[in-house]
Amino acid sequence: MSVPRLSICIPVFNFGSFLGETLDSILSQTTNDIEVLIVDGASTDNTQEVVAARTATSPQLRYVRLEKRGGIDADLAASVALARGEYCWLFSGDDIMRPHAIQRALEWLCSNHDVYICKHTICDKSMRFLRDYPIFRYDRSREMEMSDPSQRREWLVAAVNTESLFSFMSGLIIRREKWLSTEPLAEFMGSCWGHVARLMALAQSQLKVCYMAEVCLDKRGENDSFQERGVVNRFKIAVDGFVGIATHFYGADSIETQNVCRLLRNELALLSFFYARDRAIESPERENRPELDRIFAICYSDGGFRNWMARALYQRLPISWYRGLKSIYKVVRAPWRWLHRQLKRDGRA
Numbered sequence: 001m002s003v004p005r006l007s008i009c010i011p012v013f014n015f016g017s018f019l020g021e022t023l024d025s026i027l028s029q030t031t032n033d034i035e036v037l038i039v040d041g042a043s044t045d046n047t048q049e050v051v052a053a054r055t056a057t058s059p060q061l062r063y064v065r066l067e068k069r070g071g072i073d074a075d076l077a078a079s080v081a082l083a084r085g086e087y088c089w090l091f092s093g094d095d096i097m098r099p100h101a102i103q104r105a106l107e108w109l110c111s112n113h114d115v116y117i118c119k120h121t122i123c124d125k126s127m128r129f130l131r132d133y134p135i136f137r138y139d140r141s142r143e144m145e146m147s148d149p150s151q152r153r154e155w156l157v158a159a160v161n162t163e164s165l166f167s168f169m170s171g172l173i174i175r176r177e178k179w180l181s182t183e184p185l186a187e188f189m190g191s192c193w194g195h196v197a198r199l200m201a202l203a204q205s206q207l208k209v210c211y212m213a214e215v216c217l218d219k220r221g222e223n224d225s226f227q228e229r230g231v232v233n234r235f236k237i238a239v240d241g242f243v244g245i246a247t248h249f250y251g252a253d254s255i256e257t258q259n260v261c262r263l264l265r266n267e268l269a270l271l272s273f274f275y276a277r278d279r280a281i282e283s284p285e286r287e288n289r290p291e292l293d294r295i296f297a298i299c300y301s302d303g304g305f306r307n308w309m310a311r312a313l314y315q316r317l318p319i320s321w322y323r324g325l326k327s328i329y330k331v332v333r334a335p336w337r338w339l340h341r342q343l344k345r346d347g348r349a
């Protein structure tokens with residue numbers, strides 16, 4: 001049997017209500033050189049039926065059901081281990097592949113990098129467009145040898161979010177042989193960032209990375225399974241996970257760790273922490289305020305006037321200020337979002 005050029009690896013758990021739309025966006029583009037692999041972490045919904053409805057007409061589609069749920073880190077690793085392709089496109093069971101994205105990805109693979117990072121949009125849960133999501137300040141394609149400190153730091157300085165360090169699974173295409181050349185790091189399995197730690201480990205010797213500055217998929221928003229245990233826990237996953245990985249490989253005081261904190265601040269802005277504070281007041285049994293304060297201190301620990309000001313505002317402004325601002329925002333948000341969608345549709349945004 002010939003080795004497929006690309007495997008689309010989709011680890012899922014109870015995503016049956018979304019998986020059909022995801023598969024249809026992918027299967028319409030597949031050829032004999034493409035494999036689509038579903039690794040089901042023992043779902044209790046209709047996932048198996050959704051896949052079965054498509055296997056009869058799509059020979060490239062393969063379904064593997066695990067005996068029990070291993071969590072995203074373990075199930076993702078299992079999907080790559082079970083894949084047959086030279087490259088693996090890690091993909092979520094609720095995101096949507098753009099038309100012609102697979103063909104474009106195959107063209108990019110000719111540049112022979114170890115990891116490719118794709119650009120995407122952000123949509124709401126019903127897949128209505130909200131905004132583009134560039135990963136760098138200057139949105140152009142770029143390359144990096146991650147083991148080279150100067151290239152790595154130049155890459156990080158230009159980045160605006162943690163997707164530059166592999167945080168978004170659906171945006172990653174990896175060389176399978178490279179991935180399998182190292183073992184998973186046990187201390188990060190279960191953190192939700194086991195794949196990030198594994199790629200960072202590979203980067204200690206050699207890892208050629210390429211950012212593809214063209215939209216390949218649409219990300220379904222408002223469907224974050226990491227928030228199952230609350231907003232504060234979601235923040236904890238992001239901050240402890242990424243800062244822990246950066247500290248493990250580069251040290252607590254390194255330029256890399258400082259940049260990771262900056263990227264996290266871009267994603268978890270001050271208003272996000274006020275939102276979490278509000279939730280902690282409304283639901284103290286679910287949201288841990290001391291834990292939130294600890295996470296904030298890590299995220300905004302760097303020197304500089306802006307971080308000093310953020311710390312002062314977080315500590316001293318009453319939550320009533322945030323609630324008033326939120327009320328105003330709700331009034332103006334709806335017409336603005338409608339206008340932006342119209343402009344985007346007309347190609348003017």
